[in-house]
Amino acid sequence: MTEFYQEITPGGYGIAIKRKKTLFSEQSPFQKVEVFESDSTLGRVLTLDDLMMTTEGDEFHYHEMIAHIPMMHHKSPKTVLVIGGGDGGTVREVLKHDTVEKVILCEIDGMVIDACKKYLPTISCELDNPKCEILVEDAIEYIKNKENMFDIILIDSTDPMGPGEGLFTEEFYTNVKRSLKPGGIVAAQSESPFVNKEEIKKMYTLLKKVFPICATYTSNIPTYPGGYWAWAFCSETVEPLSYWDERRGEAITKTCKIYNKDYHNARFALPNYLKELL
């Protein structure tokens, strides 16, 4: 009998993936970390506390969107902080921008990094890049005393429960804002617009208290709830779609499976039900 991985949302539906073999499964001090080989075109799958994080087959849907939409709004992003994102996919996309001098990955759970380096090499491939510095520590503590340090901060967190919970608070967002350089931009994963309506509402209420500019962009992610995902775009000064660098945009597009200028420009157009929610 075929074995299935199922992730069913509280709404009573979700994704099912044919499961072949568990490659890694251990309890870290923070969460259960698992990588399994699926019997599907999605390839290998990373889950944390049995929730889908990424798959080899569709990870680009998430990583291209969290990285390039904010990065392309900055005239010259040099210093980037990735919070969470231990699989390395966001770091990989950030490093496609030739302006970047340093990307700091601040991931609380070293076991995630190690498992992804070993079992998900197409995603974690740039974690050994000399421009990437890895800090295995709590981003909530790390960001407390920082000021004027980053051009871009990408909050590539798990859901607002478990180890990710403290990354969805007003205090955390305030510290994030203080650590931005002038002209800096934050992007944060902000759950499924169709499935996680309450979570989205709560998160944007807090973000809007902290950031004068707080917009939302969305894209398709096949293996996330509802097949659709939202990210917050926050800044003190940078409006959505206020800047575009043709040279860098063309160079990035060539390396991407989704991202291009038209797609970029279309991301802030939201469905009515999401506009009403925010």
Add this chain to the structure above:
Amino acid sequence: MTEFYQEITPGGYGIAIKRKKTLFSEQSPFQKVEVFESDSTLGRVLTLDDLMMTTEGDEFHYHEMIAHIPMMHHKSPKTVLVIGGGDGGTVREVLKHDTVEKVILCEIDGMVIDACKKYLPTISCELDNPKCEILVEDAIEYIKNKENMFDIILIDSTDPMGPGEGLFTEEFYTNVKRSLKPGGIVAAQSESPFVNKEEIKKMYTLLKKVFPICATYTSNIPTYPGGYWAWAFCSETVEPLSYWDERRGEAITKTCKIYNKDYHNARFALPNYLKELL
């Protein structure tokens, strides 16, 4: 033990929905028609030959997109043909446009219409509208001798197998084109860009032989494979985004859960992998 409806694509993954109770399940001369009550926020679910067609909870994602994107490109759509679409959702959206004088629904399987009228009233609610004429017949035959009859034709078909197969041929598309009035527009569901790559490629190759203008637009559909869906936009003369009626657009938007002007304008921006495919 919880019972699940699963629709697993040939890629080895798909959707799972908690199943409560079968409300209707019969074999018509064409296909197995089933409506079940899910134990989920999706409510009732219609399947044909065990493939997901629509759910009460997310049907608007599909029906708003197949109807309003082409309808809003026409200056005054009066006569509309819906091919397939026996659940009535597309007819319901078409009739929101006050220019419409007549919509003909040509559905091969009367059992689908009857089951949806009985079990999915929020979707089928406009099938008794006096402006709607229902023909229970094969659209392939129906369209053969028509000429200069319709402003808009919406091909709201099942997948290119089983009873829907003949709706994905060059001959059929040629007959559809002949039956359009000058300035007419066709929209056709064209499968999942992420999952059904071969089917999409084949379909657009045929469409492009027939229609001088053949574009693609996409949107999110939670319960369809990959959570993402494409529609073909075809015409002899009307380019995508070449026309917009502010008054009608505002009126339609007020009735919709997704559709609005920004969302409309963003639909033709495609991911790289889909542009390469077409």
